[in-house]
Each structure stands twice: as C-alpha cells, then as structure tokens.
Amino acid sequence: xxxxxSVIILVAVLLFAVVRPRGLPEAVAAVPAAGLVxxxxxxxxxxxxRELGALGxxxxxxxxxxxxxxxxxxxxxxxxxxxxxxxxxxGSPRRLLGGVFVIAAAVTAVLSLDATVVLxxxxxxxxxGAMGVRAKPHVYxxxxxxxxxxxxxxxxxxxxLLAFAASGLSFARFAGLMAPAWLAVVGVxxxxxxxxxxxxxxxxxxxxxxxxxxxxxxxTLAVLAATLVGFGLAEPxxxxxxxxxxxxxxxxxxxxxxxxxxxxxxxxxxxxxxxCAFVFALGTVVLAVRSGGLGTLVDRxxxxxxxxxxxxxxxxxxALLANLLNNLPATLMLVPLARSPALVLAVLLGVNIGPNxxxxxxxxxxxWRQILHARDHRPSTWEFLRLGAATVPxxxxxxxxxxxxxxxxxxxx
Amino acid sequence: MKVVAWLTEGTWQACVDAAGAVPAAELTLxxxxxxxxxxxxxxxxxxxxxxAGPPGGTSVExxxxxxxxxxxxAARGRLDRHADAPGPxxxxxxxxxxxxxxxxxxxxxxxxxxxxxxxxxxxDHTRLGPRSIGHATxxxxxxxxxxxxxxWPDEGALPPxx
Numbered sequence: 196x197x198x199x200x201s202v203i204i205l206v207a208v209l210l211f212a213v214v215r216p217r218g219l220p221e222a223v224a225a226v227p228a229a230g231l232v233x234x235x236x237x238x239x240x241x242x243x244x245r246e247l248g249a250l251g252x253x254x255x256x257x258x259x260x261x262x263x264x265x266x267x268x269x270x271x272x273x274x275x276x277x278x279x280x281x282x283x284x285x286g287s288p289r290r291l292l293g294g295v296f297v298i299a300a301a302v303t304a305v306l307s308l309d310a311t312v313v314l315x316x317x318x319x320x321x322x323x324g325a326m327g328v329r330a331k332p333h334v335y336x337x338x339x340x341x342x343x344x345x346x347x348x349x350x351x352x353x354x355x356l357l358a359f360a361a362s363g364l365s366f367a368r369f370a371g372l373m374a375p376a377w378l379a380v381v382g383v384x385x386x387x388x389x390x391x392x393x394x395x396x397x398x399x400x401x402x403x404x405x406x407x408x409x410x411x412x413x414x415t416l417a418v419l420a421a422t423l424v425g426f427g428l429a430e431p432x433x434x435x436x437x438x439x440x441x442x443x444x445x446x447x448x449x450x451x452x453x454x455x456x457x458x459x460x461x462x463x464x465x466x467x468x469x470x471c472a473f474v475f476a477l478g479t480v481v482l483a484v485r486s487g488g489l490g491t492l493v494d495r496x497x498x499x500x501x502x503x504x505x506x507x508x509x510x511x512x513x514a515l516l517a518n519l520l521n522n523l524p525a526t527l528m529l530v531p532l533a534r535s536p537a538l539v540l541a542v543l544l545g546v547n548i549g550p551n552x553x554x555x556x557x558x559x560x561x562x563w564r565q566i567l568h569a570r571d572h573r574p575s576t577w578e579f580l581r582l583g584a585a586t587v588p589x590x591x592x593x594x595x596x597x598x599x600x601x602x603x604x605x606x607x608x
Numbered sequence: 609m610k611v612v613a614w615l616t617e618g619t620w621q622a623c624v625d626a627a628g629a630v631p632a633a634e635l636t637l638x639x640x641x642x643x644x645x646x647x648x649x650x651x652x653x654x655x656x657x658x659x660a661g662p663p664g665g666t667s668v669e670x671x672x673x674x675x676x677x678x679x680x681x682a683a684r685g686r687l688d689r690h691a692d693a694p695g696p697x698x699x700x701x702x703x704x705x706x707x708x709x710x711x712x713x714x715x716x717x718x719x720x721x722x723x724x725x726x727x728x729x730x731x732d733h734t735r736l737g738p739r740s741i742g743h744a745t746x747x748x749x750x751x752x753x754x755x756x757x758x759x760w761p762d763e764g765a766l767p768p769x770x
Contacts, residue, residue: 324675338652394742397731398618
C-alpha cells in the first residue's frame with residue numbers, strides 16, 4: 196500500500212516536471228510531495244534529513260557549474276568555438292561535423308551537458324546557417340553528444356555528480372576509468388552519424404569568406420583550464436571539487452560584478468535555485484520509492500557481479516529506467532542499489548547513453564510534446580527514433596566493453 | 609512555362625543556374641524549413657527537466673528564418689547576375705515560396721501545377737558511389753507530378769569515369 200502511494204507520488208512529480216503547467220518551476224510540485232511523503236510516514240524524517248545532507252555538496256557543485264557555464268557564455272567562449280569550427284571546416288559539411296563533435300565533446304565534458312544543450316546548440320545552428328550548409332546533422336550531433344559525451348568527468352552531468360560520492364572513486368580515477376569508454380562512444384556516434392546523414396553531408400564544400408574570429412577569450416579559457424586541473428588536484432588535498440568549481444566561478448564573476456553590480460541577479464538566476472530545491476525534493480520522494488516494493492523489484496534485477504555480462508545488464512537496466520522515468524530519478528534509484536564502484540559506473544553508462552533513444556530524455560516528455568504539437572506541424576519523430584535505435588545499442592556495447600577493459604587494467608571491481 | 613526550383617543548402621547554386629536558363633519561365637524558388645530542425649534544438653531542452661530555464665535570445669525559428677532569407681537573397685542575386693549577362697534574359701518572372709513542414713511532401717505539393725521541377729542531387733562527382741540522391745530528393749523524384757530536371761550540385765565538373 197505504502198509503496199503504491201510512493202510510486203504514484205513520484206509519477207505525479209515527474210508528470211508535473213514534464214508538463215510544467217503555466218510555466219511553474221518543478222519545485223512547486225516536488226517540495227510539497229516530499230513533505231507529503233514524510234508526513235505519511237513513507238520515509239522516516241531522520242532518513243530524509245540524511246538524504247538531504249548527502250545531496251547537499253552535489254547540488255552545490257551543480258549550481259557552481261551552471262554559473263561557470265553562464266559566465267563562459269557571457270565571455271564569448273561558445274561564439275569563439277563556433278568561429279573556430281567554421282574556420283576549420285572551410286565550407287565542407289563533413290569537416291564541420293568533425294569540428295562540432297570535438298567541440299561538443301569537450302564542452303559537455305568540462306561544462307556539463309546543460310551547457311551544450313542550452314548554450315552551444317544555438318551557436319552551432321547559427322554557424323551552419325552562416326556557412327550555408329544543412330544544419331540537421333550538426334544540431335542532432337549536439338543533442339546526442341550532450342548525453343554520450345557526459346560520461347567523462349563527474350562534473351559533466353548531474354547524474355554523474357549524484358553517483359560520484361557513492362562510487363568511492365577519486366575525481367582522477369573516475370576520469371581515468373571512463374576515458375576509454377568515452378572515446379569509444381564518441382567515436383561510434385561519429386561513425387553512425389557519418390553513415391546516417393550521408394546525404395546531408397555530401398554537399399560539395401563551398402568556402403564562404405569567413406569573418407575574422409574575434410579575439411580569443413583567453414582569460415576565461417585560462418580560468419576554465421585551471422578549474423579543470425583543480426578538480427583533479429583537489430581530492431588528494433582533501434578539498435571537495437565543489438569548492439574548486441565555486442572558486443572558478445568566483446574568479447570569473449568578480450570582474451563582472453565590479454563593473455555591473457546588477458549582474459548578481461543574473462548570476463543567481465543562472466544558479467537555478469528552484470531546480471536545486473527540486474533535486475532535494477526528488478531525492479526524498481525517490482527514497483520513499485526505493486524503500487517500497489518497486490525498490491525491492493529493481494534490487495532483484497540489478498546484477499550482483501561486475502563481470503562483463505553484469506556490467507552490460509546493469510547498463511541496459513539503467514538505460515531502460517532512464518527512458519521510462521528520466522535519467523535523474525533513474526540514477527537516484529539505481530545508484531544505492533549498485534554494490535560496487537564498477538556497477539555504479541555501469542549505471543552511469545546506461546543513464547547517460549540511454550536518453551538518446553527518445554531524444555527528449557524520456558517517453559513521458561516525448562508523448563507530452565506530441566500532444567503539445569498536435570495542432571501545428573507535428574515533427575516526425577521517426578527520424579530521431581531511428582537514429583537513437585542505431586546509436587544507443589552500439590554505444591552501450593562499446594562503452595561497456597571499454598569500461599570492463601579499463602576496470603581490469605586498473606584492478607577495480 | 610511554370611518552373612519550380614527547390615533550393616536546399618549547399619546545392620542550390622546549380623539549381624538556380626539551370627532554372628534561370630529555361631526560356632520564358634515563370635520561376636518559383638521554393639525553400640522549406642523542417643520542423644525537425646526546430647525540434648532538434650527544443651527537444652533536448654525539454655529533457656533537462658527545467659534546468660534550461662526560459663529560452664533567451666533569438667529563438668530557433670528566427671535563426672532558421674534568417675538563414676532562409678539569406679539563401680533566397682543570394683539566389684536572387686545569382687539570378688540577377690545571369691540576367692545582366694549579354695543576350696536576352698531567359699526567364700520571365702521570379703517569385704519566392706517559403707514553406708514549412710516535411711520537405712519532400714511540401715515540394716511535391718508545390719509542383720501541383722508546374723511544368724518543370726528543377727532539383728539538385730545531394731552528392732557530388734568526387735565519388736563513384738551508389739547514391740547521389742538522398743531520401744527526401746528520392747521521394748520528390750518518385751512522386752513529382754511534372755517533368756524533372758536533375759542537376760549535379762557541382763555543375764561544370766564531369767561525372768566520374770567508371
């Protein structure tokens with residue numbers, strides 16, 4: 196009885212997050228739901244407080260990275276990247292795709308998938324338009340790489356941040372174990388994209404005279420590079436990487452705030468406090484679901500051993516859950532059930548690669564968008580789904596295989 | 609003679625050259641913005657569960673419309689350059705048609721009362737591959753109700769030797 200109620204509450208929270216009536220933030224439904232779950236006794240209050248405490252540093256990390264990405268955008272890092280890609284491609288769609296892949300993979304890994312989806316994609320669209328090439332492959336590439344290229348670092352995705360603490364790995368170890376899988380997955384995506392979009396990429400190169408790219412935002416790029424190095428060095432020094440991210444954001448924001456104190460409001464909005472509240476509330480609701488029947492069922496399905504098949508099974512289960520619910524609740528549910536660091540990494544493979552199947556990240560969002568568009572031109576989702584069906588299984592296989600190899604090499608289980 | 613020229617990015621130049629050379633043509637330049645491109649930008653934002661915030665700056669549609677205007681403007685410019693060449697101008701009049709929806713179906717519908725459709729292949733002469741025609745172009749080729757003039761996008765170069 197209790198487990199059914201907690202599942203219903205979770206579904207209601209997710210539906211509200213997908214539909215967002217009147218543009219209200221998701222926290223509007225999630226926070227009362229969390230309160231309800233505690234009031235009904237589905238989650239003991241002490242456990243809820245402990246969950247909040249565990250999520251605290253993660254949410255702080257996320258807010259710092261969101262501010263960092265916003266500041267990078269304001270400094271013109273993405274515009275510069277677009278200009279570089281245009282210069283490199285010299286009018287050829289195929290070379291542009293290669294450039295977009297490199298840039299999107301780097302941006303996703305360092306500044307998180309949010310930066311790629313929200314900040315880089317419009318730049319790529321503009322660059323393709325300015326070059327006079329078909330935008331479709333490049334824009335789809337940004338969408339796909341936002342998910343698959345977020346495997347590399349704990350900062351790259353909120354799901355990674357949530358799993359990072361549970362994995363017990365250091366920042367550098369995490370990156371080292373994920374790096375071969377990341378390279379393999381990005382490579383597989385590139386190969387599939389070259390085949391799938393062969394028609395759109397086949398146009399003959401037409402070099403259009405490029406405007407000279409503006410001066411490189413060297414200061415900002417230097418701070419970003421230093422922050423990245425700081426992530427790796429922080430842990431042996433006993434400092435949580437969230438502080439490094441906050442320091443980077445501070446260094447970039449102080450000159451701007453000195454010039455325009457009103458900027459502080461925009462920075463606060465970039466940190467997206469309502470979303471942080473949503474993550475806290477969602478964590479509590481998922482805790483209730485985990486303690487109930489659904490949690491026991493999933494626990495039984497999760498493989499115990501981190502052999503190749505165990506990793507594959509975990510990744511597949513994670514991908515399935517991510518498509519049904521959305522990758523955030525799937526991560527919150529699966530990570531505590533994964534018994535070893537290797538299985539935690541396999542869960543991340545699944546929740547990060549899986550959402551490419553339904554390009555909007557979950558079936559619920561997909562169905563809702565179809566309903567929204569029922570009146571005007573309904574976009575044909577077949578193309579997205581066919582592309583997802585081509586890339587997701589191949590990426591999962593390649594990623595799991597290289598993760599397994601990496602684990603054996605490093606001797607982690 | 610009613611001539612429809614379907615312009616797509618990367619291959620429209622040859623299309624315009626061929627269409628402008630048809631004598632006494634009433635020319636219609638057609639360009640389609642597909643909803644898929646808009647959705648490809650908006651969709652992943654929806655999957656972020658609200659982290660994206662409200663879309664700021666220029667919207668996707670605006671960016672695509674701007675690119676469309678630039679393309680049509682360049683196409684007109686190319687036609688005018690042909691008209692300025694010595695000798696009588698071939699075509700009689702030009703108009704532009706901006707369509708939205710699925711490209712292949714919109715183009716077939718636009719050819720309903722046309723006499724000739726001018727179409728560019730998607731591939732070029734550099735490879736002797738099996739396909740120089742993508743699936744949208746193929747659909748139009750299979751279903752166009754009128755005569756079709758198919759041009760190579762890098763017109764002027766010879767086809768590859770077999």
